[in-house]
Amino acid sequence: MPELPEVETMRRGLTPVVGCRIDDVIRPPCRLRPISLRPGIAAFARRATGRHVTAIGRRGKRVLIDLDDKQTIVIEPRMTGLVLLADPPGTEHLRLCFELSADGKKDKPRRLMFWDRRGLGTVRLLTSSRFAAEIDSRLGVDALTITRDQLREKLCRSRRAIKVALLDQSAVAGIGNLYAAEILFLAGVDPRTRCDKLTGPQWDRIARHIAVVLLDAIAHEGSTLSDGTYRNALNDPGGYQNCHRVYDRADLPCLRCESGVIRRVVQAQRGTFFCPVCQRKSGRHAAVSQNSVSPDA
């Protein structure tokens, strides 16, 4: 499931597309239900064809492709979407193709593809005013740059559990289910703790470990789970799955304390993984920062 580190890795792999011209936008034949595409394919192709790509960006879990007339293509991979320059894992889930040219420049990609096994992903072509209305106004500060004070100000009055609040993209953009679990583990905070009950030191540790975990995951090029779906733009898997401390480790011993057993509970209909020993509600337990399991050790 692409979260911020996976989408950032996609973005970095897509930079060769900058300078390319979009020659056509094609929805390949697909027996499955079509993904959400706005506007429809005819208007999408008409508005994008002939435009040059000026930048590849990212906001939260969305890939942004800026065009030379201030339009932006916004791709949301959601659960299983991939943005690829290399050939996709298979053609039956290929959802959208951008045909590219580069005015004789060598080594430029000829196609950019959106592949999505489950089809929950979306692709939109937005004008700058629509971008402001649909992206800027709805997403919080990007998780990679949010400060402790911004995070605390945004959430400290909420009665939601901190794990649920971290998934709210209008508060902080980019954290999903997997990284929320890893962040709260390293911060030593029980994921069920209400935001309005968190102490100052706990906010410090949460904010610090948002950056620690996301940067470390980007350095490993994201997490490719056991279903093998996630791939970067060149169809290569990430490596951070080998660094997970709690996610998908229910009933296994805690890698840090070795006395706790990782628990799985359900919060807001999503699985939450945590160590009941290392992550106590009292907050008395120190963050996991001096241990070999931790990235900042």
Next chain:
DNA sequence: CCCCAGTCCTGCGGGC
């Protein structure tokens, strides 16, 4: 406003 449940979707694995 705040928060939760339901919805979309496909592939996979457990149970029978």
Next chain:
DNA sequence: TGCCCGCAGGACTGGG
């Protein structure tokens, strides 16, 4: 062996 059902969850919507 094969079928069915439940589960996975990001983002949005509707309702309490």
